[in-house]
Amino acid sequence: MRISVEEVFETVGMTLDHHFDIRTVTLGINLKDCIDRDLGWLIKQTQGRIVEKGQLLNHCATALEQKYGIPITNRRISVTPVSLLLEPLPRKTITAVRFAKALDTAARKADIDFLGGFGALVHKGVTAAEANLIDAIPEALSETQRICGFLNLASTTAGINMDAVAKVGHIIRDLAHRSENGVGCAKLAVFANVPEDNPFMAGAHHGIGEPDFSLNIGISGPGVVRSVVAQNPDCDLTQLSEVIKRTVFKITRAGELIGRELAGLMKVDFGIVDISLAPTTVTGDSVAEIIEAMGVGRMGSPGSTAALALLIDAVKKGGAMASGNVGGLSGTFIPVSEDTGMIRAVRSGALSLDKLEALTSVCSVGLDMFAVPGDTPPEIISSIIADELSIGVVNNKTTGVRVVPVPGAKPGGIVHFGGLLGSAPVMKVSKYSSAKFIQRRGRVPSPILALRN
Amino acid sequence: MPEEKKSQICIVTVTGRDRVGIIARLATAMARANINIVDVNQKIMEDCFVMTMAADIGEATMDIGQIKKQLDRIGRQMALKITIQDESLFKAMHRV
Numbered sequence: 443m444r445i446s447v448e449e450v451f452e453t454v455g456m457t458l459d460h461h462f463d464i465r466t467v468t469l470g471i472n473l474k475d476c477i478d479r480d481l482g483w484l485i486k487q488t489q490g491r492i493v494e495k496g497q498l499l500n501h502c503a504t505a506l507e508q509k510y511g512i513p514i515t516n517r518r519i520s521v522t523p524v525s526l527l528l529e530p531l532p533r534k535t536i537t538a539v540r541f542a543k544a545l546d547t548a549a550r551k552a553d554i555d556f557l558g559g560f561g562a563l564v565h566k567g568v569t570a571a572e573a574n575l576i577d578a579i580p581e582a583l584s585e586t587q588r589i590c591g592f593l594n595l596a597s598t599t600a601g602i603n604m605d606a607v608a609k610v611g612h613i614i615r616d617l618a619h620r621s622e623n624g625v626g627c628a629k630l631a632v633f634a635n636v637p638e639d640n641p642f643m644a645g646a647h648h649g650i651g652e653p654d655f656s657l658n659i660g661i662s663g664p665g666v667v668r669s670v671v672a673q674n675p676d677c678d679l680t681q682l683s684e685v686i687k688r689t690v691f692k693i694t695r696a697g698e699l700i701g702r703e704l705a706g707l708m709k710v711d712f713g714i715v716d717i718s719l720a721p722t723t724v725t726g727d728s729v730a731e732i733i734e735a736m737g738v739g740r741m742g743s744p745g746s747t748a749a750l751a752l753l754i755d756a757v758k759k760g761g762a763m764a765s766g767n768v769g770g771l772s773g774t775f776i777p778v779s780e781d782t783g784m785i786r787a788v789r790s791g792a793l794s795l796d797k798l799e800a801l802t803s804v805c806s807v808g809l810d811m812f813a814v815p816g817d818t819p820p821e822i823i824s825s826i827i828a829d830e831l832s833i834g835v836v837n838n839k840t841t842g843v844r845v846v847p848v849p850g851a852k853p854g855g856i857v858h859f860g861g862l863l864g865s866a867p868v869m870k871v872s873k874y875s876s877a878k879f880i881q882r883r884g885r886v887p888s889p890i891l892a893l894r895n
Numbered sequence: 896m897p898e899e900k901k902s903q904i905c906i907v908t909v910t911g912r913d914r915v916g917i918i919a920r921l922a923t924a925m926a927r928a929n930i931n932i933v934d935v936n937q938k939i940m941e942d943c944f945v946m947t948m949a950a951d952i953g954e955a956t957m958d959i960g961q962i963k964k965q966l967d968r969i970g971r972q973m974a975l976k977i978t979i980q981d982e983s984l985f986k987a988m989h990r991v
Contacts, residue, residue: 445906445985447936450947453988454978511980648914692988697985708985 453692457512460665461727462693464700465720466516468641469499469893470648470656473522479530481537488527488541489548492519495708496552502707504699514700518556518644519549520658525562525572533570538578539585541622546586554588556629558646561592563636566600566885576606579613583629590644596634596831598838602886604828611824611880618816618847624778625859627846632827634834634841639714645842655710658770661697662720663689665727665806667757671735682736690717690760698765698876714769715754717761718807719754721781725863729776741783742793747800751772754805771840775845776801777811779786779846779866788867789856795826795869803833808842813857813866816849821877823847828880836889855886900954904933904982911975913944913961920973922949930955944975949982977984 456462476487496519503514524541531537541558549557560582562572576593583591587641593610596602610632633647638649643657648656670689674682686892697715705712721729730741732753738745754774761768776798778784787793795812802808809830814823827843846866848857853870909917918935925932931949937946952962963979970977 444934444949445947445982445989447938447947449989450906450908451945452987453980453985458976458978505960508958508963509981510984511963511978512984695987696984699984852928 456663456693457665460663460669461722462663462666463513463515464659464697465662466518466641466660467499467503467514467701467704468518468520468646468658468660469495469708469710470639470652471495472648472652472654473527477527477530481531481540484527484531485541485544488754489544492545492548493552493555495519496549496554498708500553502704504573505707506704510696510700512696512700517554518554518558518641518643518646518813519552519554519565520641520648521545521557521559522648522650523562524560525569525575526650528575529569529571531571532701533574535542535574535578535581538597539582542578542582542586542589543674546589549588556588556643558590558643559648560589561647563594564606565594565597565603567603568606572856576609576613576661579630580616583617584626589629590646591630592636592645592647593632594634594636595632596835598635598835599888599892601888602828602831602835603636603658604880604886605883607824607828607831608880608883610827614823614845615820615847619849623857623859624813624816624846625863628844628859628863631842633846634831635839636842637770637840641716642718642720642771642775644844646855652713653711654753656713657701657705657710658713658716658833659697660716660718660720661693662718663693664721664732665720666693667719668726668728668732668735671732679752683752684755686753687760688769690757693766694761694764694768700705712767714762714767715765716770717757717768717772718770718775720775721777721891722862723782723833724779725782728781728783729774730781730787740790740792741787742797747804750801750806751804771807772806773805773840775810776806777844779811779864780862781812785865785867788869795871799829799833802830802841803837807840808844810842810844811846811863811866813846813848813851813868814871815851815853815868816847818847818871819875819877821875821880824880825876826871832886834873836890836891874880899956902951905952905959905979906950906985907945907950907952908958908978909946909948909975911944911973912942914973915938917973917975918946920969924969925950928955928957928962928965930962965982
């Protein structure tokens with residue numbers, strides 16, 4: 443049966459009027475076979491592979507963009523956790539920094555805007571090479587443009603590595619003070635239960651269970667979902683869930699089609715479709731505005747958590763029906779700085795850091811892109827991280843933190859990061875310190891939930 | 896045996912103010928590029944011209960990027976919004 447005029451215009455309207463796009467196509471690249479005791483050799487092998495595959499990714503993505511008329515906004519690369527590549531090399535921060543710069547050069551040559559994977563999995567303990575990489579993070583991320591870092595500090599099976607959490611508070615403060623407005627911190631995400639196939643930055647890496655190459659795709663249509671919610675102002679919540687499900691089915695199918703074809707063109711394995719709703723600062727492309735269109739007075743006011751839970755449940759059901767390969771994070775992103783509705787909610791006092799944390803307990807994947815005063819003590823940053831990761835550990839889900847301490851900023855001020863990163867109101871943090879709790883160190887044991895065998 | 900002709904169906908949409916010669920103009924441009932028009936649906940909603948066209952570009956003399964540029968030019972000249980997208984996208988999104 444031919445497609446009807448109404449169906450055609452529904453699809454066309456999604457891209458023309460409601461900002462539907464393929465948010466990112468991210469090629470995961472295995473670099474384990476490049477590991478060597480000679481840093482020069484490692485750099486040469488790595489750069490060659492990244493430039494070749496990165497250029498191919500851009501070329502093929504542009505061809506499909508024309509074929510399907512759907513923008514493929516970002517083309518990115520994730521690599522094997524860099525700490526593994528550095529294992530046999532000298533334990534000097536300069537080694538890690540040189541390698542980060544080499545990755546940055548390769549990404550620039552391939553015209554890839556972000557390359558993820560400068561990080562380590564340290565949820566249970568830290569090797570000497572991993573400790574070295576963590577020490578190198580402030581310098582490596584502040585002296586490169588396109589490199590993103592991640593650290594997995596906790597997991598449901600291992601618990602929370604509080605030694606690492608305590609250290610990361612200092613690392614984030616240091617990184618913030620090396621860049622204007624602390625924006626370097628936008629390139630570092632810390633996690634509990636980090637997925638191995640997440641296509642979204644800053645947390646992407648090519649996991650150790652992945653094949654040589656894997657193409658992962660992140661679709662995004664907050665604008666599309668907001669529009670269907672707004673078109674149904676009076677239906678009950680069961681019906682609303684149904685409407686959202688159908689819409690997400692359609693956009694996920696588009697993502698799956700384009701992802702598979704792109705992987706085929708590049709002759710690499712197709713990985714997953716990440717169905718996360720990812721907002722942008724473009725008007726109308728906001729997750730907070732979906733919640734508000736559902737009837738919640740302002741994002742952050744009572745009802746927001748329930749509305750967000752319903753929204754993402756519907757997104758997952760629609761997405762799972764559309765693709766057998768849903769993976770990655772597949773939750774909601776509510777980055778404060780990158781969503782105009784979130785910015786408005788914080789500025790008007792409706793959304794506090796505490797409520798933001800509550801939202802992450804149902805479906806959001808973490809405290810993302812929020813600004814705090816630059817003089818926030820490292821122990822408080824570590825405490826915020828520990829709280830957020832414990833939500834992930836206990837609920838057997840991914841949670842992450844991407845916090846930007848803005849040097850010189852006071853609560854209530856607004857800081858402009860520019861471009862994709864938007865602008866963030868500086869949020870108030872508690873004046874009561876939990877430094878003694880953080881200084882105890884050790885490992886928070888894994889929850890009883892982990893004993894499933 | 897003659898070689899089987901390859902086929903690639905695309906959906907062209909046109910929206911804008913109705914005026915004389917829209918279809919003629921598009922059809923001429925497509926014929927020049929050896930594009931076969933397979934199906935046309937059009938209606939006038941109030942003053943607005945809405946059309947979808949299924950076109951086979953399998954034997955076309957230019958690729959989809961160039962065709963898109965041509966259509967954009969016609970769109971600018973006649974104040975119309977024209978899109979072209981591969982049909983498989985619509986099938987994936989609207990058929991289970």
